[in-house]
Amino acid sequence: MIFVPFTGIDNHKKSVTFGAALLGNETADLYIWLLKCFLSAFGKQPKIVVTDQDAALAKAVKAVFTESIHRLCMWHIGKKLTDKVCPNIIFGTDFRQRLQNLVWNPCIDYDVFEEKWIRLIEEFNLGENKWLKEMFRIRDRWIPVFFKGVNLSGLMRTTSLSESQKNFF
Known part of the structure; x- marks a missing residue:
């Protein structure tokens, strides 16, 4: 199973887990489904999405989070x-x-x-x-x-926090 946490930074620059999922595989279609579920639950797209370089996930982010800025961890x-x-x-x-x-x-x-x-x-x-x-x-x-004007609030290393969450779970 693939553990997919949704981790963000709060107003105090502390990590917050908004949700998580267990997926059977890493396909674009499954990621698209998951991101649509996230969007349905929260009602709006995140301003910034930071991921690893997974091609299927990048495809899903581009398809679902059309208003989000996508950066790599x-x-x-x-x-x-x-x-x-x-x-x-x-x-x-x-x-x-x-x-x-x-x-x-x-x-x-x-x-x-x-x-x-x-x-x-x-x-x-x-x-x-x-x-x-x-x-x-x-x-x-x-x-x-290349993105000085984008307030990342420490998000460029957020995926490392997700890795520690994976180890915990």
């Missing part, structure tokens, strides 16, 4: 980094720290971010890394500099 992306980039680079250099410093830098603009990303990727000879190419292509869905 930074925690999941960071967790994948060690699987997607050579361990010698991740653990034997300062690449990971420099990437985090770049991604979380609130003081740069888009052009500077892109220039520094490209320079970092070239410096570590990662230009052919398919995952990093894809992450750069979808940078507007997970890099904070």
Whole structure:
């Protein structure tokens, strides 16, 4: 069974679980059904939806939460980094720290971010890394500099809270 919690942030920036479901599989149709149930129960779409990179869930969010802003969870992306980039680079250099410093830098603009990303990727000879190419292509869905005007109230790491809920249940 797949555990799907609906977690948000209250006015005090504390995590709140609005609901949860157990699903038999991870298909777009089942996620669409679930999101419609959520919408029916709460009467309005969430302003922001943060998920992992599951394609079926992304399809469902796009179909049901048409007024919501959909972003990707930074925690999941960071967790994948060690699987997607050579361990010698991740653990034997300062690449990971420099990437985090770049991604979380609130003081740069888009052009500077892109220039520094490209320079970092070239410096570590990662230009052919398919995952990093894809992450750069979808940078507007997970890099904070690309949505400075959106109040996320700490939501970019909410999915990690959902992971701890899964472990609890």
